[in-house]
Amino acid sequence: MTHITIIGGGMAGLATAYYLQKKSRESGIKVDYTLVESASRFGGKITTDQVDDFVIEGGPDSFITQKPWGTQLCRELGLADRLIPTNDERRSIFVLSKGKLVPFPGGYRLTVPTEFVPFALSPLISPLGKLRMGLDLVIPPRREQSDESLAAFIRRRLGVEALDKIAGPVMAGIYVADPERLSLLSTFPMFAEMEQKYGSLIRAMQAAKKHHPSPNGARQNSGGQSLAAGSRPQAMFTSLRGGMQELVEALLAQLQGDLRLGCRVVGLRYLSPGFEVTFDSAHQSLKTDAVVLATPAYTAATLVESFAPHLAALLQKVRYVSTATISLGYRRADLPAQSDLNGFGFMVPKSENRQILACTWSSTKFNHRASADDVLLRLFVGGDQREHLVEDWADEELLALARAEIGAIMGITAQPVVKRIFRWPKGNPQYDVGHLDRVAEMEQLAAILPGLYLTGSAFRGIGLPDCIKSACTTVERLMLNVKR
Ligand SMILES: Cc1cc2nc3c(=O)[nH]c(=O)nc-3n(C[C@H](O)[C@H](O)[C@H](O)COP(=O)(O)OP(=O)(O)OC[C@H]3O[C@@H](n4cnc5c(N)ncnc54)[C@H](O)[C@@H]3O)c2cc1C
Structure with a gap:
């Protein structure tokens, strides 16, 4: 045999x-x-800790539903009843801009605006930055077909501000990568195809919205959710009730x-x-x-x-970079009154010069992550030029850093009731x-x-x-x- x-x-x-x-x-x-x-x-990068009612993910907290292999495997394994969708009615995402959390405008698909009104009204991008993004409609496509960095592509088509405020934190965030080095063809090849076919990302996204079915055969709404005819929209991400473990x-x-x-x-x-x-x-x-x-x-x-x-x-x-996740659980009553955590969390552009990369509001993003009286936050640190935080800093230093950042950005100064750090030395491959x-x-x-x-x-x-x-x-x- x-x-x-x-x-x-x-x-x-x-x-x-x-x-x-x-x-x-x-x-x-x-x-x-x-x-x-x-x-x-x-399990490798997949690890879940249950502390009282807190379900704390050390690595992945979910997977994308548009790529069917995750959901299919869960179903085969008898986990269909355990799958939980993101709470999409509260799916806002914020971007830290000049120290304030600004909602990511609606109508964006993969960093490209497809609806004029939310784009025009959003304070996230300056009027000049918006004009520059609009130039995407007239800038001719690149002649060479070779690979380029995500940063070079976005700068060329949508401008520097779109790179700093949108593409950098969103897309490089998925890969915990420096957009100046991240390969466009290995990560978002559809952008290169859209540019060649439509001559403009904005035109391509609008066409996709009108005519094209999503990869799993369903239509999509403006939030990127899949819409099978006559059915409820499928959430973009799914997790398991007791965690990815x-x-x-x-x-x-x-x-x-x-x-x-x-x-x-x-x-x-x-x-x-x-x-x-x-x-x-x-x-x-x-x-x-x-x-x-x-x-x-x-x-x-x-x-x-x-x-x-x-x-x-x-x-x-x-190449691999080191990252860590820091989860902090709080009693809801200990948080300031304005902390409604109405969204999935926030991303931090490089230009903000902060130490954290992003923060997920885990107990809003998914049910079953904390009791109704508690909230769970998860911060990301490390990546390019910040690996020393993961490799050299002691737990107490990382926790103090996380609390200081949450204090400065969200006004949360309460003592967390649960703290958990997961380090991933050389854990993230870089494309x-x-x-x-x-x-x-x-x-x-x-x-x-x-x-x-x-x-x-x-x-x-x-x-x-x-x-x-x-x-x-x-x-x-x-x-x-x-x-x-
Ligand atoms: C913080 C974080 C958050 C993430 N979030 C998401 C997310 O939300 N959704 C998503 O889809 N993906 C996410 N990812 C990515 C995803 O989790 C990983 O890409 C995936 O789990 C990697 O699986 P793998 O089997 O390729 O590698 P690994 O999980 O790294 O497994 C490799 C295994 O090989 C073992 N090994 C190494 N050397 C040896 C040896 N010499 N002998 C025997 N065994 C060895 C290691 O111990 C390890 O268990 C995240 C990753 C991280 C780090």
Whole structure:
């Protein structure tokens, strides 16, 4: 029987094990697998803490519904009843502008205004900035088709203010990335396509709004929600009632392979055919027919270096930054009267010179995150040029920083009743300009080494649905090569 070793037990590794089992059952082709995780728990970036009534996410708090793979997997795992939508009736998002929280105007789609009135009335962008955004309608499209940074693209089409106040915090925020380095083609390829097809982002968005169905076949309303004919709008993001950890537990409940926790892979030898995998524990090793690398790219690089140095060098080029989330739970009665937290939270443009990147009002965004008498906030720190906060600062310093920022921005000076920090050292892959070309080359190099597979967030999407899709695709390719 073919034996496969999956290295890394985060979303991608767990989903690989799940689909391997499923495809093996469906096809009748017998495979055996070992899933190896170096940490003391499975889940990787997914981790949820329950403290009293607070449900605190350390990593992802939800996933996007427009990419179907997350919802599909949850349904397959029997979690359909556990899925909870964002509270979209309170879906405002704020942007810190000159020290004040200013609502993000309605009618925007992916940072592009599609409705004139909310755009014209919003104080977020200056009159000159608005005029500059309007020039998008007349600026000719770029001739070259090569990759460019998100910042260069937005500056060229919509101007500097749109980059600082909207695109920077919204889009770079999703990737916790510096927009000056973030690859447009790896993250928002639809922008480049819109520019080429319509000559203007604004025209493209208006056309999409009128005529085009959304990727899952539904129409969309101006808030970006999907509208299936005659049905209630589907929220843009969904989570699980008890937190994202439920997905990890549901997957683990299905897995029947050899699961090893607290077991670090320290060596990989190519036996052609097959591999020898070495673990840190008592110099143990195992022989296996195929290996799926579901670790961060820098770990994969060290493992393949001895037999695929060029691939290792490309894997090392995927840059990672460190981030942390700081969750603070409060008694609602302790907050100032004006703190109605009527929205999903706020984003902080670079020009505001603050230490935090964003803050999610978790207990407004989702139900079941705190009791009715409490509120839960989650702050993000770290990323480009601010990694020292995550790597060097002590917990007390980070908590003091978080409280000072919340005090200055939201006027909240009360003592939190719950505090929780999750650090993600070198936890966020950065899709720098040229990333897609490098990934294509990595995939070609891996394909000529029979039995070697790369999967996970380092390559073609960082979101949970992307990781799930990547696992599914990996298993499909792998099963084609398994002997009956
Ligand atoms: C703070 C934060 C918030 C996020 N929010 C969202 C969100 O709301 N929605 C969303 O869709 N995505 C979000 N993401 C992104 C998403 O969570 C990640 O991209 C995804 O979970 C990564 O999964 P993965 O399996 O590729 O990697 P990981 O989760 O990093 O898993 C890799 C695993 O490999 C293990 N490993 C490493 N080296 C070895 C070794 N030598 N031997 C054995 N095991 C090893 C690690 O311990 C780890 O468990 C967020 C990420 C972060 C950090």
